[in-house]
Amino acid sequence: MNSYFADMHIHIGRDMYGKPVKITASKSLTLTNILEEASRNKGIDMIGVIDCHAPAVQQEIKQLINAGRAYELQDGGIRFENVVLVLGSEIEIYDENCQGPIHILAFFPTLSKIEVFSEWLAMNMKNITLSSQRYYGSAKELQYKVKELEGLFIPAHVFTPFKSLYGKGVIKSLREVFDPDLIDGIELGLSSDTSMADQISELHDYTFLTNSDAHSLPKIAREYQEITMLEPSFKEFNWSLHRVAGREIKRNFGMNPQLGKYHTTVCSSCLRELPVNALACKSCGCEKIIKGVFDRIQELDDGKFNPKNRPPYLYQVPLEYLPSLGPKTMQKLLHRFGTEMNVIHHASIEQLRQVVPEKLAHSIIQLREGELRIHAGGGGRYGSIETS
Structure with a gap:
């Protein structure tokens, strides 16, 4: 068994035709640039690019394969030089149950599987060419489709104040939205860590992921994990999430949660730090308060902290x-x-x-x-x- 570094949440800024995929991401964040940066400069062994549902991104993958620069692995994933690409998609859910929006990550073993997923997604989404677009359907229906295609389903940056499972303060349990048996892992996000998330007992049985959510090349691997696997592949990643036959997340590397941009409760106007129960900012009078991740987790804490079987969470900064x-x-x-x-x-x-x-x-x-x-x-x- 070997150890490998993995960052499983990286966006694409522009496709091979120069058209936007993640509008807020850097123009230099193309698929090929991501692969080269991860392999040659970052030293990351496995990456999840979560805009691979976009048809033009799939075309670029095929172009790399046809040029002999990449190839599909038998156990799932695309090998490019020293890095393995796992094909992913970030999707925004907003159904009658979740009071969203909620972002999730879905990963698929092969190019053919994600192509089928894209065809299905195009019938339930207005613009398949862009990242993190709203899916029109129930969260559970989306889970069932991902599983039908042998994919992995992971709620993304679950405590972020916007577009996350717990962040808006409406949802108290993931069971209100998802089938808990069809969740393969939980992505923590930049403003939380293992000890914070483990204050919520319904998360105790899930593997935690720490990823960059990179919107530019330098941000790749600002958070990542070290995984024990035989080799980087979709199958081995899946087994590590479920701790099968010695595969596991060995260590999580993340920024101190205080470095996250949503850690503390602040005024949305002047960014003055405020107590969680503040109704208005004493400094500028603004009544729009952004509740911090730390305070949100205190609300969700059910007093059943259970740190057993967690790998070390090591604070690092890029x-x-x-x-x-x-x-x-x-x-x-x-x-x-x-x-x-x-x-x-x-x-x-x-x-x-x-x-x-x-x-x-x-x-x-x-x-x-x-x-x-x-x-x-x-x-x-x-x-x-x-x-x-």
């Missing part, structure tokens, strides 16, 4: 968060160590000192060990770090 690490210095590090994963996980302090100044080398080690000081974020504004 290298790009370090104030003194610019593009030229990053290139020096990549030239010396190959990938960002090698810099973050394997380079010794002595090796780092040979490439970068002492203070920056020390900051990278602090990053690795989760020792950087944090200023909390909220209301759509990310937190920040201090380096000594």
